[in-house]
Structure formats: C-alpha cells, structure tokens
Amino acid sequence: MKLIVGLGNPGKEYVGTRHNAGFEWIDRFAEMLHVTLKPEIRFHGLCAHVDQKDTDLWLLQPQTYMNVSGRAVVALCQFYKIQVEEMIVIHDELDLPPGIVKLKKGGGLGGHNGLKDIAAKLGTQDFWRLRIGIGHPGDRSAVVGYVLHPPRKEEAQLIAEAIERSLEVWPLLAQGACEAAMLKLHTKT
Template sequence: MKLIVGLGNPGREYAGTRHNAGFEWVDRLSQMLHAPLKAEVRFHGLCAQIRQNDIDVWLLEPQTFMNRSGQAVAALCQFYKILPDEIIVVHDELDLQPGVAKLKKGGGLGGHNGLKDIAARLGTQDFWRLRIGIGHPGDRNAVVGYVLHPPQKEEAPLIDEAIQKSLEVWPLIAQGACEAAMLKLHTKA
C-alpha cells in the first residue's frame, strides 16, 4: 500500500462525528508511527509520509469536505504515480454495526459521497476500503443528520473498539498482505 486515506469533514464542528471515523483512524495511525500530519496545499489535505518496508507510504486526510474527497486523492495519486489497488480508504460504514470493522477491495459505494467522488476521480471503484461500522439510523431520510453528529454514548466505545482493532492489522497492511489482514480482522476471537 502506498496511500492510506482517512475520510471525514474538516473543521471543529465535525470533529467526533460518525462521518469522521476515517480521520480518527488516520490520526491514530500517524501518532502510532510518529508521523505528524501537516497541511499540503497541493494535495488539498493533511499529509504525512512514512517509510514502511522500503516503500514510501502517504497518510492523507482530505480537507475538501467529504463529497470532494477525490480531489485530494487524485492529486496525490497523480503526483506520485499511485495506482488504485495501492490505496486504502478508511471510512464510516452505515451497513456495519458499531464495533465492526471490515476490509475489502472494490465493490459498491453504498451511497457514500466520499467514496463516490474518489471512484469518479480515479475512474474505478477497484481500491481497498477499511469500513468502520457506525450503524444505520433506520430511516434513510435521517442519514445526513445521523452521520454529521457524534455517536451516542453507548455507541462511541464500540466505534472506538473497531478503530483500535483494525489498527492492529496495520503491520500486515504495511507488508502488502491485505488478504491476511482481512482474515485476521474478520475472524472473531
């Protein structure tokens, strides 16, 4: 993997919301790797570059708002010649319950505006996704308000647990062993 993208919305008003689960994941990874994120105007986001297994890996948090996340991803990919199958996008997932994290390659976009914009800008849906479960409000008309608010107090520790558990497979992801990471992440203890 050469690019790890955490999706979210910039600004204090969105910090801690369900939609910012991807930002939270990348924040924790950057702390774990002692690689602070810094503003990179040319890539429309906060970035850090690390070296893992003799490969340069970029961490990216687009600062373009969710529905324009692809602008940041495409800019960095074009500059560094990163291919779609070398990207993992970490994002909130309505179709998974809080406490669940799943890794997959390709597939549908599930109505996620960040994924839609990335797929449109890359010209493919064939990139890896690390999906952090946030649950569904039950009414599709309530989704926007739901994702833009913090989780309820009983959901927050479950989402936190899913983020932490998925960070544990980082060494496998860093080695390019995404199938092994998927197996470990999806196997119940």
C-alpha cells in the first residue's frame, strides 16, 4: 500500500459525525505513527508522508467535501504514480452496524457519494476499501441527517473499537497481504 485515504467532511461542524469515520481512522493511524497531517493545496487535502521500510506511504484526508473526494485522490495518485491496487479507502458504511468493520476490494458503491466520486475520477471501482459500520437509520429519507450527526454514546464506543481492531491488521496491509488481513479482520468481528 502506498496511499490510505480516509473519507469525511472538513470543518468543525462535521467533527465526530458518522460520515467522518474515515477521518477518525486516519487521525488515529497518524497518531500511532507519530506523524502530523498538513495541508497540501496541490492534493486538496491534509496529508502526511510516512517512510515504511522500502515504500513511501501517504495518508490523505480530502478537504473537498465528501461528494468530490475523487479530486484529491486522483491528484495525489497522478503526482506520485500510485496505482489503484496500491491504495485503500477508509469510509463509513451504512450497511454494517456500529462495531463491525469489513475489508473488501471492488464491488458496489452502496450509494456512498465519496466512493462514487473516487470511482468516477479513477475510472474504476476496483480498489480496496475498509468499511467502518455506522448502522442505518431505518428510513432511506433520514440517511443524510443521520450520517451528518454524531453517533449515540454507545455507538461511538463501538465505532472506536472497530477502528482499533482494524488498525491491528495494518502490518498485513502494508505487506500487500490484503486477503490475509481480510481473513484476520473478518474472523475477529
């Protein structure tokens, strides 16, 4: 892996919301690695560079708002010649309950506008995704309000635990052993 993208919306009003689970993952990972995300105008986001043995690794939080996340992803991928199979996108997932985290490659986009924009800009949806469960409000018309608000206390705890569990499989992902990471992650949840 050469690029980890955490999806969310910029701005204080979105901190801690369900839709910012990807940002939370990146914040936690950056903290573990003792790196600081800094604004990178050319990549339309907050970035950090990490030396991982023989591989350069980039962390990215697009600051373009969720619906146009692809702009930041493509800018960084093109500049550093990062291939689709060398990146993973971390995002909130309505179809999984809080506390569940799943890894997958490709497949449907589940109506997630951030994923849709990334797939459209890359010309493929065949990239790795780490899906952090946030649950569903039960009514399709309530989704927008639901994802843009903080989870209840017990849900927030489950989401935080899922993020921590997913960080444990990073060494496998770093080696490109995504199938092994998936097996380990999915047998823990």
